[in-house]
Amino acid sequence: MISKSEDTQITSFLLDYSENQLSRAELQSFESLMDLTPELKREAMIGRRVHLALQSLPKKGVRSGFDQRMAARFAMELDRETAQQNRSRIVDRDLTVI
Amino acid sequence: MKSASVYELRQMSDEDVMEHLQAGVMEAFNIIVDRYKDRLHNFLYRYTHNHEDCEDLVQETFLRVYRSRQSYERIAKLSTWMYTIALNLAKSMYKKKQRMSLISIHADESDPDDREMQIQDTVILQDEELHLKLSVQELEKALQQLNDDFREAVILRDIQQLTYEEIAEITDTAMGTVKSRINRGRQQLQEIIGSYVKPETI
Numbered sequence: 001m002i003s004k005s006e007d008t009q010i011t012s013f014l015l016d017y018s019e020n021q022l023s024r025a026e027l028q029s030f031e032s033l034m035d036l037t038p039e040l041k042r043e044a045m046i047g048r049r050v051h052l053a054l055q056s057l058p059k060k061g062v063r064s065g066f067d068q069r070m071a072a073r074f075a076m077e078l079d080r081e082t083a084q085q086n087r088s089r090i091v092d093r094d095l096t097v098i
Numbered sequence: 099m100k101s102a103s104v105y106e107l108r109q110m111s112d113e114d115v116m117e118h119l120q121a122g123v124m125e126a127f128n129i130i131v132d133r134y135k136d137r138l139h140n141f142l143y144r145y146t147h148n149h150e151d152c153e154d155l156v157q158e159t160f161l162r163v164y165r166s167r168q169s170y171e172r173i174a175k176l177s178t179w180m181y182t183i184a185l186n187l188a189k190s191m192y193k194k195k196q197r198m199s200l201i202s203i204h205a206d207e208s209d210p211d212d213r214e215m216q217i218q219d220t221v222i223l224q225d226e227e228l229h230l231k232l233s234v235q236e237l238e239k240a241l242q243q244l245n246d247d248f249r250e251a252v253i254l255r256d257i258q259q260l261t262y263e264e265i266a267e268i269t270d271t272a273m274g275t276v277k278s279r280i281n282r283g284r285q286q287l288q289e290i291i292g293s294y295v296k297p298e299t300i
Contacts, residue, residue, distance in 0.1 A: 008274050011281050018284070043285060050284040053237055054256035060143040061136040066153065070131055073157050077164060 010040070018047035104129075112176035120167050131160055134177070137258065138184050144241060144253050145188040155191060159184045174267065181260070181268045185250060192246075240290040248283030255280050 013030050016022045022030060034041035099121040107115055107129050119126035138156045146152040162183050163170075170179055241249060247269075254265045265280075266273045 008277070011274075011277050014281050015277055043281075046288045047281060047284045050287050051256050054252065054287075055259075057234060057237060057257060059136070060140045060149075060152070062139045062153065062156065063149055066135060066156075067131075069153070070135070070157055070160065073161065074127065074164070077161055 014040075014044055014047055017044050018051045113172050116167070116170055116176050117172075119164070120170070127160075127164055130163065130176070134160075134180060138180070141181070141253065141258050142184055142188055144238070144249075144257060145192050147238065147242075151191070155184065155187050158187055162187075175264070177260075178264050178267050181254070181258075181264070185268060189246070189250075236291055237287075240287050243290050244283055244286055248279050248286060251276055251279035252283035252287070256284075 013022070013026070016026070017030055030044075034044060099118065102110070102118060102123070104125050107118060107123070107126055110118075112130070112133065115126045115129050119130065135156060138159055139152055142155045142159075143149070143152045146155065159180065163180055166183075170176070241253070244252065250269060251265060254260045254268060255262075260268070262273050262276050265276045269276065271279075
């Protein structure tokens with residue numbers, strides 16, 4: 001029966017193994033453990049493989065013209081903000097007059 | 099606050115740029131947009147699978163950053179704060195879409211990256227069963243089928259390459275839970291992919 005802390009530790013090892021983050025000593029001891037536990041080895045291999053595959057997905061950047069479209073939307077936001085501030089000023093002024 | 103030139107702003111950390119935005123320097127907003135537009139698009143695309151919807155979400159994220167600028171506190175990294183906003187927007191959009199219909203993963207014809215592409219597997223595996231040929235579309239489709247918690251953890255780690263600490267903060271979960279979700283998410287992805295890979299590709 002694996003305790004929760006052992007399970008957490010094994011998960012950390014699995015992730016570090018998948019991402020090539022283990023030191024040489026850690027790698028050696030983890031490989032020995034994997035040799036004894038085929039299921040762990042399988043899990044480690046899958047983790048590494050899927051991690052690499054996801055990293056290789058093509059990056060999706062913004063389309064051309066994004067800056068102009070963003071600037072237009074931001075300008076509308078600034079107009080909205082200014083209009084809101086003006087409304088607040090008018091209300092404040094009216095309240096002062098009253 | 100001492101005024102800064104655009105050049106000086108460009109040299110600053112995200113958090114310093116944000117402080118200038120809080121002080122009313124509008125150019126700071128453009129710098130934040132410039133630094134994060136592609137990263138956010140790449141992240142949000144995994145939820146929308148459509149450049150137009152994705153762009154809407156990216157723009158909305160930036161507008162919310164601007165509207166909530168005064169509530170940002172330096173105790174958090176700006177990137178973490180922005181990803182949290184983006185993730186919340188993505189989740190609500192995703193739920194809305196799921197209610198309407200299941201999102202179909204299809205090639206976006208305007209996108210040259212959206213084509214069948216074999217991902218080279220550089221890991222030498224003993225187990226022949228694991229030698230499945232992965233394509234971009236299969237992976238994207240499998241990502242959509244992942245449980246929500248697993249998907250966000252896997253995307254933030256494997257696609258956005260954020261640290262475990264950052265992911266824990268963005269998803270508001272303990273680091274141990276984040277690690278477990280990443281590991282389980284990767285295992286589940288393999289199961290999903292395995293279930294629809296044709297026998298001749300094995």
